[in-house]
Amino acid sequence: MRDFSYLRADNIEAARNAAALPGAMLLAGGTTLIDLAKCGVVEPATVIDISHIEGLNAIDVTADRALIGALAKMSHVADHAEVKSLFPAVSEALWQAASAQLRNMATIGGNLMQRTRCPYFRDPANFPACNKREPGSGCSAIGGVTRGHAVLGVSEACIATYPEDLAVALVAFDAEVDLGERRLTVEDFFLAPGATAEQEHDIRPGEVITAIEIPGSAAARRSTYIKVRDRQSYEFAAASAAVGLELEGDGRTIRDIRVALGGVATKPWRARAVEDALKGKALDEATIREASELAMQGAVDHGANHYKIALAPRVIARAILKLGETA
Amino acid sequence: MTVHDMKHAASDSARLEAVGGRLSRVDGPAKITGAAHYAFEQQLEGLAHAVLVGATIAAGKVTAIDARAAETAPGVLAVLTPDTIMELKGASDWFGNPPALSTYCPLAREITFSGQHVAAVVAETFEQAVAAAALVKVWYDETPAIVDLSDGKAGDGIPIDAMTKEWGDAQAAFAAAPVRICAAYNTPREFQAAMEPHGLIARWEGDELTVWEPSQWLDGMARTYAEWFDIPFRNVRLVSPYIGGGFGSKALALAHSAVTAAAAKMLGRPVKLVLNRPQNFTSYGGRAATRQTVAIGADKTGRIQSIVHRGVNETAVDGMWVEPLGSVTSIMYATPNFSSKQNVVRVNTVVPGAKRAPGENPSAFGIECAIDELAHELGLDPLEMRLINYAEQDPHAKKAWSTRQLREAFAAGAEAFGWAKRSPQPRSMREGRQLIGWGVAAGTYPVRRAHGEAVVKLLADGSVEVESSSIDMGQGTYTILAQTAAETLGVPVSQVWVKLGDSHFARAGVTGGSRLAGVMTGAVYKAAGQALNELIGLALSDPLSPFHGLQANTLVVRNGRIASPRGDGPELAIAELMSMLGRERIEAKGDTVPPSFTPEQRYNNYTTIAMALPHTEGDYSRYSWCAHFVEVRVDEDFGTVRVSRVVSALDSGRLYNPKLAESQWKGGIIMGIGQALLEEGIVDRRHGRIVNSNFADYMLPTNADIPDIQTISVGIPDPHSSALGGKGVGELGIVGVAPAIANAVFHATGKRVRDLPITLEKLI
Numbered sequence A: 001m002r003d004f005s006y007l008r009a010d011n012i013e014a015a016r017n018a019a020a021l022p023g024a025m026l027l028a029g030g031t032t033l034i035d036l037a038k039c040g041v042v043e044p045a046t047v048i049d050i051s052h053i054e055g056l057n058a059i060d061v062t063a064d065r066a067l068i069g070a071l072a073k074m075s076h077v078a079d080h081a082e083v084k085s086l087f088p089a090v091s092e093a094l095w096q097a098a099s100a101q102l103r104n105m106a107t108i109g110g111n112l113m114q115r116t117r118c119p120y121f122r123d124p125a126n127f128p129a130c131n132k133r134e135p136g137s138g139c140s141a142i143g144g145v146t147r148g149h150a151v152l153g154v155s156e157a158c159i160a161t162y163p164e165d166l167a168v169a170l171v172a173f174d175a176e177v178d179l180g181e182r183r184l185t186v187e188d189f190f191l192a193p194g195a196t197a198e199q200e201h202d203i204r205p206g207e208v209i210t211a212i213e214i215p216g217s218a219a220a221r222r223s224t225y226i227k228v229r230d231r232q233s234y235e236f237a238a239a240s241a242a243v244g245l246e247l248e249g250d251g252r253t254i255r256d257i258r259v260a261l262g263g264v265a266t267k268p269w270r271a272r273a274v275e276d277a278l279k280g281k282a283l284d285e286a287t288i289r290e291a292s293e294l295a296m297q298g299a300v301d302h303g304a305n306h307y308k309i310a311l312a313p314r315v316i317a318r319a320i321l322k323l324g325e326t327a
Numbered sequence B: 001m002t003v004h005d006m007k008h009a010a011s012d013s014a015r016l017e018a019v020g021g022r023l024s025r026v027d028g029p030a031k032i033t034g035a036a037h038y039a040f041e042q043q044l045e046g047l048a049h050a051v052l053v054g055a056t057i058a059a060g061k062v063t064a065i066d067a068r069a070a071e072t073a074p075g076v077l078a079v080l081t082p083d084t085i086m087e088l089k090g091a092s093d094w095f096g097n098p099p100a101l102s103t104y105c106p107l108a109r110e111i112t113f114s115g116q117h118v119a120a121v122v123a124e125t126f127e128q129a130v131a132a133a134a135l136v137k138v139w140y141d142e143t144p145a146i147v148d149l150s151d152g153k154a155g156d157g158i159p160i161d162a163m164t165k166e167w168g169d170a171q172a173a174f175a176a177a178p179v180r181i182c183a184a185y186n187t188p189r190e191f192q193a194a195m196e197p198h199g200l201i202a203r204w205e206g207d208e209l210t211v212w213e214p215s216q217w218l219d220g221m222a223r224t225y226a227e228w229f230d231i232p233f234r235n236v237r238l239v240s241p242y243i244g245g246g247f248g249s250k251a252l253a254l255a256h257s258a259v260t261a262a263a264a265k266m267l268g269r270p271v272k273l274v275l276n277r278p279q280n281f282t283s284y285g286g287r288a289a290t291r292q293t294v295a296i297g298a299d300k301t302g303r304i305q306s307i308v309h310r311g312v313n314e315t316a317v318d319g320m321w322v323e324p325l326g327s328v329t330s331i332m333y334a335t336p337n338f339s340s341k342q343n344v345v346r347v348n349t350v351v352p353g354a355k356r357a358p359g360e361n362p363s364a365f366g367i368e369c370a371i372d373e374l375a376h377e378l379g380l381d382p383l384e385m386r387l388i389n390y391a392e393q394d395p396h397a398k399k400a401w402s403t404r405q406l407r408e409a410f411a412a413g414a415e416a417f418g419w420a421k422r423s424p425q426p427r428s429m430r431e432g433r434q435l436i437g438w439g440v441a442a443g444t445y446p447v448r449r450a451h452g453e454a455v456v457k458l459l460a461d462g463s464v465e466v467e468s469s470s471i472d473m474g475q476g477t478y479t480i481l482a483q484t485a486a487e488t489l490g491v492p493v494s495q496v497w498v499k500l501g502d503s504h505f506a507r508a509g510v511t512g513g514s515r516l517a518g519v520m521t522g523a524v525y526k527a528a529g530q531a532l533n534e535l536i537g538l539a540l541s542d543p544l545s546p547f548h549g550l551q552a553n554t555l556v557v558r559n560g561r562i563a564s565p566r567g568d569g570p571e572l573a574i575a576e577l578m579s580m581l582g583r584e585r586i587e588a589k590g591d592t593v594p595p596s597f598t599p600e601q602r603y604n605n606y607t608t609i610a611m612a613l614p615h616t617e618g619d620y621s622r623y624s625w626c627a628h629f630v631e632v633r634v635d636e637d638f639g640t641v642r643v644s645r646v647v648s649a650l651d652s653g654r655l656y657n658p659k660l661a662e663s664q665w666k667g668g669i670i671m672g673i674g675q676a677l678l679e680e681g682i683v684d685r686r687h688g689r690i691v692n693s694n695f696a697d698y699m700l701p702t703n704a705d706i707p708d709i710q711t712i713s714v715g716i717p718d719p720h721s722s723a724l725g726g727k728g729v730g731e732l733g734i735v736g737v738a739p740a741i742a743n744a745v746f747h748a749t750g751k752r753v754r755d756l757p758i759t760l761e762k763l764i
């Protein structure tokens, strides 16, 4: 039997202490943890249930910032009136993630910690080689089925796509993650694989995500999230973009723009080259499309995922054009 | 409790209840409230749990199995391997052909596909069995696998001569035709993906075996169990009152069934085994991947001169599956010259199987896309093209259609869809950044017929029981048989109890090929008629009856009350009459089996498919028909295809219950949308393994992918197809959907995608 012990943490201190135990894993909504345990990918020695900690599910939004507790449910954040009006891309990213049932269970903290959907990662019985699971064991994906794999931020060790939606919007708007003792930008919190594919997040034993803070901005207020996939709902992104736009008083010159990509990179991917190319430029389709191509600088494909290199810039361009139209 | 016992809604009026009425599913309330118990929900004393260990290679040999760690793991009762599992006898195939080998081992030593069962662990609890199964170590001697049809090692395959259909001189006529198209069409490996997984609970009492297992064919599976364990057929009882979807996959007892029943026998305890989702992709076959080339030659007015068709489907290394790819090609259009041939290619897969409309479905994808290509080549409207080449009789069998309302389907569908407003040029309709395309395709499915039987009992309280070992997997057997019995006997539906899904009931053949409704309504009609005759006979002849001595040669029953046709004399409820007659029950077994059949033939009629009646028997060729009109929206940047409108007109003959028929058609159309745009088993070419064997990665349409679907019935009663005039419903709806969508995508984008599914990277 795969026995494990179960601890229920009633407060954040207890959670941190327990999280420092060897083999301990936090349980929030459980939609990732239990799934991966069933696949045999994780075998926690201790499961620490944090879902009962009070106050950790608060959502507090002002014009300056959104403060979202780690235990807030995806569906609550998505449906929050001020999140919708002041950070529309955040709400849209959440609405297009997973399914209604999952969003009602899943938490924002757990969402950030979600693992890749690489099919080789999820099937240890048949594919022992996976650097993310077993450092140094190799990568089963390279040379295999790669339609969903990343083209940006890949290494020889791992090409797994970061699958999640919310963090793409968070990265676009310089959000920070609160780990108690430490605070990091969400962008820094996620790690590209490099030679250490097993390290996905800058989080240390005993650390617990308590909240996410998103600074308010004009670009965040005028933002959107476009997610492209074969199926209309309940599918991970083939490519997605979170874009925020602030125009000059003339209504057509770009003052500030934020662009981040999902579904194509090993971590939520900020496309600064696109932002830099467009700041100060007029909102014109040809300019936007040309600049959007810059997001793919350094892209590397593995055959079946080649289409992502063509697709992602179009998603960016369409998101910008959509925001331009809704002046 | 093996049958649902929810009361039928009292508000259903007589009009709804009659055959042809829109009665809601009588099993619906039981399913919605959870009162319906599915196979795996049986609670049995002493139940043990089995979990399978699957091969991690696609080809080779098992050289050693180390089960020691698993055997000593907590709760483990047994680890079964090819060496330790009891020996079974070989069983005949579904045609009744005797087995090639006299013994059968359901755990493999020779591996022919990835995931094949090599061992099984039985433990006190499911969790213990799962944990111990992970401890079983298997060593292999791996050999190169042929992963799929495009594998360089696959070769051309084996010609299947029985599939060859030829008339005229197709090659010469094609070469001489002034207008020609020739293209290749591919469909991938697809899976039935029923919500309810496969599995079973097996229990032995002496040499009697009871199996709770979702089944589309109780009698056929019972025969297999009986042969495996060398016990009489009647010693096997298969119970399957409810099935959570089958789509063709649940008609056979499979290797995992054998392992479970053997484990139960060896341990002397009931054993339960449920395949996990990935195992549902490797323990039985889905639709075989197919390749077709279709060449059509026509004159300048669009009249087809020749069709040359070649098809290939994959099959297993150690099992044969032929997906008849020329089935629609050879009958849809009139052509003076025709040639169709087919090969099958062995690859390292589990043997493919039946998935909704096997044969017709991929066949229609080829011919219905090709005809669209030809229409485009000629500058003709694709609907016009189809009418120009309308087949007035079966071009292959050269027989009259029993009924063919396809012209009516085209007309009704086009009218409701607004086809006349279609702008002919590809890429000429758009809304913002969405390219809009309209496509049409036809579909067909043969009327499969068989002989059936049913028992109808009139009980002392006036209620009626109908018994049959046929099944209801959601298609509505409970409902239409209640309607048939109620109408024939003249009682309200609320007094009729239909009991299905127990192999000890009156026998039934396979529920597949859309035949069950036609077969079973005929059998129930007959049995109920016999019961009624017996009741009336007794009422007129029995001295205890108040009708005794009445000057009438018959009586009528209406709304559960019996009276003389002229209304003279008494009128009583059936229950009152039964009590006066002192009868507990009147029971009749009715069948449509020819009286000349021997017991052996009767047995084969229900336990094999060898006795099915050809659809071209006698003077007629019998098919159902349909025409699908589809609108798609394709994002010009993203290549994403969304179906925004479907109008389908269908000829299934007379509908026993239009509400159920519509939901069957719509289910087929939805499955067709998935087939066109999403479904594909993706194989890792190095390992010969399906890597998307779960519901997060094997894409099926969600509600958001499905638009409003309008279905129009254009059928008329077809007396040559079934006793009550119906033709097939269940499989027809899916046939032609994928080509209609592919044709619409071409119209939207100007790009012809001939490989399913039409995923976004094929359009950007």
Ligand SMILES: Cc1cc2nc3c(=O)[nH]c(=O)nc-3n(C[C@H](O)[C@H](O)[C@H](O)COP(=O)(O)OP(=O)(O)OC[C@H]3O[C@@H](n4cnc5c(N)ncnc54)[C@H](O)[C@@H]3O)c2cc1C
Pocket (backbone or CB within 6 Å): A025, A026, A027, A028, A029, A030, A031, A032, A033, A034, A035, A070, A071, A074, A096, A097, A098, A099, A102, A105, A106, A107, A108, A109, A110, A111, A112, A113, A114, A163, A164, A165, A166, A207, A208, A209, A210, A234, A235, A236, A237, B696
């Ligand atoms: C079929 C399916 C489809 C999906 N589709 C999408 C999709 O399209 N887009 C998308 O974005 N997501 C998708 N998801 C993922 C879903 O959003 C995540 O499973 C969910 O957000 C995880 O949240 P949870 O609270 O259930 O996490 P849990 O499963 O409880 O935890 C997940 C991980 O995070 C850790 N953890 C949890 N809380 C904290 C904390 N406060 N601090 C530190 N570590 C913590 C846990 O230890 C665990 O390792 C899908 C999931 C499934 C199963």
Ligand code: SF4
Pocket (backbone or CB within 6 Å): A116, A118, A119, A120, A121, A129, A130, A131, A132, A133, A138, A139, A140, A141, A142, A157, A158, A159, A160, A197
């Ligand atoms: S891509 Fe990464 S996660 Fe996938 S198999 Fe390779 S190392 Fe593992």
